[in-house]
Every structure is written in structure tokens, then in C-alpha cells.
Amino acid sequence: MNLSFDFSFYNWDLISNFILKGLYFSVMLTVVATLGGIFFGTLLAMMRLSGRKWLVVPATIYVDGMRSIPLVMVILWFFLLVPMIIGQPIGAEMSAVITFIAFEATYFSEIMRAGIQSVPRGQMSAGQALGMTYGQNMRLIVLPQAFRNMLPVLLTQTIILFQDTSLVYAIGAYDMLKGFEVAGKNYGRPIEAFVAAAVVYFVICYTLSHLVKRLHKRIAIIH
Amino acid sequence: MAWDWQMFCEDTLDRTVREGCFGTGGDITYLDWMLSAWGWTVSVSLLALLLALVTGVVIGTLRTLPDSKWIVRFGNGWVEIFRNIPLLVQIFLWYHVVPAVFPAMKSMSGFTLVVLALGFFTSARIAEQVRSGIQALPRGQRYAGMAVGFTTWQTYRYVLLPNAFRIIIPPLTSETMNIFKNSSVAFAVSVTELTMFAMQAQEETGRGIEVYMAVTGLYIVSAFTINRIMTFIEKRVRVPGLVAPGAAGGH
């Protein structure tokens, strides 16, 4: 084994020069895509549950289409198409943000749909019996309950989303993984760089998924 | 904006249009290239699937063994490690780090390393499904297997695994489709599968939309085919009268 692992590779200069910027972008991308994804995902879910064909069909095509192609391809598509549509070049980072909102919305919509369907029909009827409109019913009765049922799944999806952000590598956006890669290249120590990347991702994802598990148990008790 | 599908008939070197759209005498057109890239995608995916199924079933089963704390811990650790590191990072680990630790693996091709990375990554997810499938079975099934004199191995072989298998076919279907999608990450280590082809052909020809559409179409065809195959398998193994696990138990 001729592995000489250089621990001096890990120092504050490296972190502040290469990693922090990438970490910031990864986290920002995760947060923005989660919020945007939940927003548009809810819209998509409500379209699919509306029972009106002109809403159901496009939403279904959009969701199923997005979900049947690799995320990397979606990233490439948006990077190609968005500048054509708006008529000017945009950076890889901006393109990534738009892509992830559009892509994650489809996953969040499926979670929302399952969540909404998990609320017993009787709740909707009870709301109607009290004279609420469809919108009021959704906003005041169904969605709050649905949201609680699906919170753990939603958070799990966010963790997956955080892992997926590493795929912006395909268009050269500067995320955390890119930060480690560049650092590894600059110092000629790719092994140390990728090991560190793996450890950091693992610690973040493992910790978060444990928190979700605990939350899941608490919710299970309340029910 | 006019579409130019003829570019697929162009030779990849001199960019002249070939008659019949396929290259001859060792030259290849973009169409040739794309089809071979599809072949790589299918090969990577199927081999990784095989590895993931074998490993996943073993690890998932180990995690349900009664009274074997350390084996269960090993299984849990396996799942946590492969599930909490992004696939792309895992691929880089296999490509850069693993051969440095095990010099014997230095001669391995990018293709092999991607199969290993994708296979083990997916094994963690399959292991999770196998575990929850086995644990979803009524406790009495394990007892019943033991009561007729089966050893632990026989109880798994004849009772628990065949039962759990039927429960996990739907999630396995989506996992199989995921493998095909995830194989796209192989571009990062220059395996010339579909996504790699898409990126390179786009750059060489400037015909991004046509190239991406064709590649996307092939991914969709692949996904659809898997879906049909899995539905067929699901129908074939369906047991008459069996609605849900434990339905007969009257819980």
C-alpha cells in the first residue's frame, strides 16, 4: 500500500478559499429548491387532484416526464434552453437554481398528493357541511393535516435534494463538491479532497436523517 | 429555428453526411455513437442492478436476523454509509481513492468502477426495502416456519423471503428505473454512456436540442420498457387470494 495520506491538506486556508463558497451555494440551492419545490409542487398536486381534465393532463405529463429522465439530463436541458428562451446567457449557478425548483417540484408534488390523500374524505365533507369553499377547505382543513402527515417524507426528500445538488457538477457550477475537487486539483491531492467531501456529506446527511427519524417517532406518538 | 436531424447521419470525424446514416469501415456516425452509448447505459445499469440485488437482499436479510446484534449493526452501517453520501461523490471515491488503497484495482476500467459504485449505492436502498418487507410480514410467519422444524436459513429461504419479495416488487420497480437514471452519473468518469454522449455531441455539433431530445427519448424508452417488464413479473408472481401481507391473519 503506497498511500501517503496528507492530513496537512486539511487547513483553514483551504476551507475558506475553496470549500465555504461551495458549501454556501449547496445549502442555498437546497433551501431555495425546497421552498420553491414545495410551492410549485403543491400547485401541481392540487392540479392533479382537481378532477378537471385541462389541469390534470398537463400536470401529469409534466410530473411523469420529469421523473422519467435523469436529473443530469434535466440540468443539461435547462442550461441549454433557458438562455435561448430569455435571450441572454445566464450563469451555471442561476441555471441550477431554476432547474432544481422545476425538477424538485415534481417530487414534492407526489409527496403532497399522497399527503392530501392521506387526510380522510370525511374531513373535506365536514368542512363543506360547515359552509367552507374548496379553497378554504384546502387551506384551513386539509393542507395543515396533510402537511403534518408528510413532514418526515418531505424532510427526507430535502436530504436527497441536498445530495442531488452535487450533480450541478455537470454544468460546472461551483458547489461544495466542486470546491473540494478544485482544492484537490490545486494542491495535487485529489484523494484527500474526495475523502473529505465524502465525510462532510456523510456527516451532514446522517445527522439530518437521524433528526428526521426522531421527529417521525414524535409525530407517531402524537397520532 | 429549424431542426436538423441529419446531424445524426454525420461522420463523427469529418462531419460529412453518410448514406444510410450508419458508418462503414470503422468510421462511425453520431447515430452509431448514440446507439453504442445506449448500450453502455444498459450494460452499466443491468450489471449494477444485478450487484445491487444480490448485495441488497443479503444485507437486508442480515438486518432482520434475530439475536445477532453485531450482524444487524454491520447491515445498518452498510446502509447508512451508502445512503448518506451522494452517488457522484461515491463514484469519485471509487475512481480516485479506492484504487489508491487497493492497488490491485488500479487496472480496473471506469466502466467496472461505475458498476461497483452504482451497484453498492443501490444495494443500500434495496437492503432497506428488503428489511422493511421482511419486517412487514406477520410475526407468526417466522414462528410458523420455525414450528414446522425449519432452520433459520430454511425459514428465510422458504417462507420469509418469497413472501417479502412480493411486497417489494413495486419499490424494486422504481429502484430499477432509478438505476437507469442514476447511470447517467457515469459521465463524470468518462464512461461513454448516453449522458456523456449528449454532452460531447452537443459540444461538437452545436445541435444541443436534437441531441438532447434523442437521448431523452432513449431514456424514456428504457424507463417504459423496465416498467412493462416489472409489471409482467408482478403479474406472474401474483398469488390468488393474497391481497396484502398478513391479510389472512385477520389483524
Added chain:
Amino acid sequence: MIELKNVSKWYGSFQVLDDCSTHIEKGEVVVVCGPSGSGKSTLIKTINALEPIQKGEIWVNGTPVHDPKTNLPKLRSKVGMVFQHFELFPHLTVTQNLTIAQVKVLGRSQDEARKRGLKMLDRVGLMAHKDKFPGQLSGGQQQRVAIARALSMDPIVMLFDEPTSALDPEMVGEVLDVMVSLANEGMTMMCVTHEMGFARKVASRVIFMDVGGKILEDCTKDDFFGNPDARQSRTKDFLGKILQH
């Protein structure tokens, strides 16, 4: 044939069996009853070691069940067990359910196992259903198949763990009929059940267990039902409650 000596069992710090001792002779039919939480299901499962015990000894036909060196699969293949929720193997046909353990555990040939299994199936009156899957049968039919499955292993004793309590009332009779005829043929049986009619008809002895996993009564059937004054007050309460119906 079966001997339990001072058997105790805990789940963590919670005691489910408390110093239980009893014995079952060849040809005896012993009914175990008691309120829920009295550990009667656990007790019967200790006999073929589906539930391990922490203290005491259990002997089945001269084999020490409590000994970690005992070959449990071999022991279990000689002890038939019928479960509350039937536990037929849902992915196998009725015939396969009857033969699989004969072939894989006893090493019988497929033909021999099939012959033996179908004979038992005929005995419980379900020959017509031999090619069906468990999910296509009623609860009572499933339980009769489960009895046939246990019988095809030629057991030296049969254990029944609340065999009728998951059944719809109209199906209880068909299962009890099979059990009564088994008892009349001299099969050694231990049954956890609340069916006191069954106990009156065929039991040699009745064991009453109370909350906390203690054996409170262990006496002949005639004593149990015919001599209420000699019974403990807990037993009388229990009998009063279940015999009202």
C-alpha cells in the same frame, strides 16, 4: 412426555412467566385458560422454544428444550403447532403448505409427502381445496389446513395456541370438531383456548393461569368444573365471566 420445571421468563424487567411447573402425559389433553396477559400463549410457545426461557427446565420426550445445545429444528419437527392466525404460507398452495416441511425437514420424497399431506387434508375434509392458495379459503378452512399441515409431520404432541379466537363465530365449530376427533383418537394435546365446551368434552386436565404468568390451578377436568368450592376466587371470577355467555 412434556415436563416443565420452574419455568420463568422476562421481557426486559417485565415478568411474563413466573415459576411455572406442570407435566403432560402421553394421550392427555390439557386445556390452558386464563385472562389475557396471563402468559398462556407464551407458555405454550416455550414448549417448542419459539419463546426462549431464562429460568427453569423444559423436557419434551426426554429432550432438554432449555439446553442451548439441543437441535431445535429437529425437536420442533416432532411437535405440531397450530397458531391463532393460522400462519399458512400465503405464497404456497394448500398442497405445498402440507408438503414443504415434510420434504425439506423430514427429508421425505415429494410423492410420500404428497400422499401423507393429502391424507391429512382429507381427514379435515378439505380435499376439494388442495390446489387453492390460503388466501382463497375461509378462516375456518385455513385453520383446518393448518392442523393438517401440523399432522402431516407425524407429531408426537400437538400444541394449539388459541386456534379459534381469530375465527368468525360460525366457523369455530368446524375447527373444534377436528380437534375433538383428534383428542378421541388419543393424540397428546395442549390447547390454549377459552372454549370451555371443548374442555368439558375432551380435556383430561385444565390449567388456569393468572396475570403475572402464574399457574393458579392445575387439576382434572372433573375437579375444575365439578368442584367450584375448591377453586381459588380468581378462577371462579374468570369462569363466571366466560361461562355467562
